[in-house]
Amino acid sequence: MRSYRRVFPVLALAALVASGCFVATGQVLVEFGLPSPFTIDSSSDPFARIFVDLNTIPDYEKHKDSLKGLNDFALVGKFTNMSGPAGALEVWVTAGSTNYTTIAEVQANATRLWGPGAIGAAPDVHVVSWDESSKLFTKAGKDILLQEARGDGDFTLYTFGTAGTYQVKVEDGFLILVLSAGP
């Protein structure tokens, strides 16, 4: 009887040690608000450049030194097609602060992070949900986000349309990150 009483805590302890104390981690929700509203217009302002500094988010600041991973991502918001045909939006990312001036430059130097997220012909209004959005992230883009979240938390997003002609307004846009953090 006495030996069995010893077996249980020893097994539990061995499992914890073998797994590197993963048990103490938790999932923390971090939201970064995009400028609201912003509009991308193929004729005058074909893409939006958004500098993201995660250090401005208190929950990120609190946990950034104990990050273990990135569990989930989403880019949500209300997308309104002001004029033009049905099309799609894409979001590209670069590490750090960059300042590309054309879509061609962005596509040549940045990494596609999210999309294409479809939107109907004007005047379609589409609220991009968390579930819908989380399926549109690319592996390469996620890797950059994880690297930046574990680094200085500073990166740049570029948003533009894929149709030849577009004018899309984005309201209440948020980048959602679920961080895995622990001691």
Next chain:
Amino acid sequence: MKRLSVWIVALAVTCWALPAGAVSVAVGVFGGASIPVAQEDNGTGSELGIRVPVNVIPLVTVEPYFLKANGGDKSEDLGSLSITRSGIDVTGYGANVLFSFGGPLQFYPFVGIGSHKLERPGLDATTTAYNAGVGVGFKAPIVKLSFHVRAEMSAVLDEGNTESSRKWANVTAGVSYGLLSFPPIP
């Protein structure tokens, strides 16, 4: 590879306890609440499953299990929008080892390992789960039924990341029926 290792551990645990005398086998069902622990993107759900307790020596029971859990949705207000994330559904199998104390009313701590699949839009991952908890069981006299209540912590490793896990506190009730006993009780 992970699935293989789960089966190897389950088999090893079973073999470790096998060189004993009497063996009894039962089958049981269980259900209850599955409560995410420190998961800000997942809600409370329900869990159902079956288990096959194999009592190999007086104080040790090896118990393969299969479970399905439906995670609860999680909502978040962002600006003027209310955004909902679907809960994580879990399908898993594995084996627990129970260390029982007592008579008809039993108290038993347990530990176990399994392979659990986590699913929701944008998530489809199968990885290793570690279980630990305590249970209380009551064996009804004459009929081959026993009733159980358990509190369990289940930690499921993140896919490709051994430093991080998702955890659930599962509170379940179940009933088991004794199927076989070797040697048969006269």
